[in-house]
Amino acid sequence: MITILFYSAAIIALFCTIMVITRTHAVHALLYLIVAQLAVALIFFLLGAPFAAALEILVYAGAIMVMFVFVIMMLNLGRTTIERERLWLPNSVWLIPTVLCGTLLLELLFALENNTALTAHWVSPKEVGITLFGPYLLAVELASMLLLAGLVGAYHLARPYLEKPDRGENESPQGIALSAPDPIGTSSAENNQHPPQLSPSTTRRQ
């Protein structure tokens, strides 16, 4: 039962990841990426890491991807972007990545051939915490410093927008996340005087 679930989740994850790379429409690619992450979360769960599975959904699929979708919706990408993507990705570009991926796949199959154990050991959230704040404390501290640097950087980037009187004119993702008084409603209303160009109807006419 677990084996069937594992392989179906793996197939979904692989298929969706391939779709993410090959789609020219940004929102479609993101939707595939979300599905791929859900499949990966299921794999984590089946392998005995429920905490990692929950964080995969909560942080990646639930928060970061929402941010991506949000930003891409605001960027108003149009049909020209899709055309440009297509020009950037002619068929010949795929040659080397395909060879590399094929090699990896072969290595993976070889590794699976030698080691067939699927579920090793059920790791509870408590064990994860004890390990993180025990032997790996330094890594946690370094990661938190990196995040702090990112936060300060984002704040610095958003500052000019905070101080300008006409802050609604300049829209930036950092400005929204941190400069709370920026009225998203009004500023995006200005952006959308023309209908959203990242629209399904334009893609269907491809």
Added chain:
Amino acid sequence: MFDVILTLFGIIFTILTLMVLAAMLIWGERRLLGIWQDRLGPNRVGPFGILQTAADMIKIFFKEDWIPPFAEKAVFFFAPCVVVITMLMAFAVVPFSPSLGIIDLNIGILFFLAMSALAGYSTILAGWSSNNKYALLGGMRSAAQMISYDVFMGLSLMGVVMLSGSFNLREIVEAQRDVWYIIPQFVGFCIFMVAGIAESHRLPFDLPEAEHEIIAGFHTEYSGMKFGLFFVGEYLGVILISALTVVLFLGGWLGPVLPPFIWFCLKTLLVILFIILLRAALPRPRFDQLMAFGWKYMLPLALINLVLTGAIGLALG
């Protein structure tokens, strides 16, 4: 084999009960709002208007299920399903009584948080796929709101996790035998309620569908049963938040004399009534006020609560 059948039966029974409850809640809310606003509310269909929802359902089923030609069909169809599916999934971890409940997951809280984070896609995708500027505005507001309020919803619960030492909802209820967590974690309780109401897009926080400025927001283009799904999803969200509040802060099924399941239902009902009362009592803020409130007041408050809980926990050993 018998276990599997029993679990399946439990799942189907829970889903049916929740759907009926969500539908009844629509009538209950309209009736209560009517009373609080000094009018009658729906009182024509059946005794006390109790069949109003059934009448509404019949109407909604016979409405034309229209998909706008300019919409992205697949996503447009899928978006309303997301909210109902994720909300129903989240109920899987809710312990209704010591014996009732679908799954006893050791990451119960995280599972609930993950499902409520995924529910946000429903409104975002609905807003985007409708290809309508008002719907898109609603979708973007919803995205911003979800990101902001998700953050401290999780943080507000970590105090409870610290006190009980577990992510498992059943163990959290058991840990409240001496004192309900609403007393040591009152700040966490308030933050969780605010975030929960914002997550389910209830009135003080229903800016994504604010009808006075952006028509109906993300579901502007929806009609018939697809709109009905959004509606049911919202009420499922209310029930879910109430049930989780009861489990995490109000001692779950614990209580004297009455059977545990009755206690759980009574407490949940009380929280639902409180949320409805909030809708009747509070005006809607502007969107920038909503974001400022989230980032400038609720997030620091949640962090301070977390630090203090940890410090006191360490000091007391």
